[in-house]
């Protein structure tokens with residue numbers, strides 16, 4: 382089959398590299414992709430968020446399966462647009478993507494179907510939200526309803542911090558319309574965990590769990606980013622916890638979406654807090670995590686293409702494909718190399734050295750790079766992801782960090798404690 386990967390980051394490079402291993406995949410296209418993928422994918426120029434243009438390009442290239450990376454095109458209806466022109470697409474419809482694009486939708490779904498999550502209230506009036514803060518306990522978590530690139534959540538330690546967050550989200554509209562409504566919820570305590578599952582709307586195929594590191598600096602200090610690294614597997618994620626997550630969270634959520642008349646097909650990503658009372662949902666995403674995909678996909682021993690195609694077809698064939706999903710007895714650690722200044726403003730155009738030789742147990746994922754006549758240059762905040770593979774986390778970590786020693790660009794910043 383001919384496959385199109387939509388998106389341009391490290392997650393999409395991980396999808397391209399995994400799909401390139403498949404005997405069933407003839408050609409891979411990426412829109413817009415990045416130059417790091419050019420050895421394995423044919424790059425199609427364009428804007429992934431112009432969903433009609435993506436659909437036209439897919440039609441013209443006679444694509445058999447489109448695989449959507451980022452949430453934005455999904456929330457804008459790229460899957461609906463692709464299906465309209467007869468191209469099969471892996472990922473949820475615009476309506477089903479609301480599980481990520483509206484936190485209010487997700488929380489109300491969980492409440493209605495008894496899926497464990499923190500107690501919450503929804504406010505569309507700033508003054509009512511303020512009144513609520515006046516008579517509740519702290520810490521409290523304040524969330525903008527809509528998409529805010531991972532930055533619309535504040536864990537407020539006291540009332541003053543809570544009031545500041547409400548002003549930024551609801552009055553200053555720092556995240557635009559995403560702040561029309563807010564959720565104020567109880568603060569959960571425990572270990573965070575990301576569990577992704579592939580689903581056709583009925584069958585649920587959980588992937589191995591991963592943990593990501595969101596803060597910019599070592600020791601989880603500093604502002605949150607899209608993700609500075611990840612590792613997989615997670616030691617405390619044993620069979621019992623995996624079964625609990627599947628039984629109490631993943632399967633009921635997929636069933637709930639179907640019952641609501643918005644069947645969910647694609648990756649259901651549950652961001653969880655494993656509390657004393659068991660796992661609870663912090664958020665749902667409607668796509669692969671970035672950089673979780675960069676540690677989960679290289680450990681997958683089976684062919685990804687037929688699994689994604691079966692989910693997209695939603696014809697019941699995912700159930701038999703699911704039995705073919707196996708994991709390598711390996712650990713993976715991904716370290717993100719970022720531009721100085723990220724997640725705030727950063728300079729672009731620095732020359733990158735050391736990308737030519739990659740050790741056997743290392744995968745290099747391009748995110749914010751461009752190839753010029755004079756060599757590789759930086760063009761993004763997250764520039765590269767370096768994934769080390771090994772028999773345990775320690776060996777995987779060592780391999781990732783050893784590879785990084787030979788990569789250089791001006792202002793290169795990375796965390797030294799990923800997977801510790």
Ligand code: AMP
Pocket residue numbers: 499522524531534536566567568569570573652663664
């Ligand atoms: P979210 O985008 O909803 O996953 O939130 C971003 C981050 O905020 C999460 O990864 C958690 O670290 C934190 N967070 C969100 N909700 C809660 C909660 N109810 N209790 C504690 N921490 C939370």
Ligand code: GLY
Pocket residue numbers: 531593607608666669670671672673
């Ligand atoms: N790494 C978190 C996310 O992809 O949302």
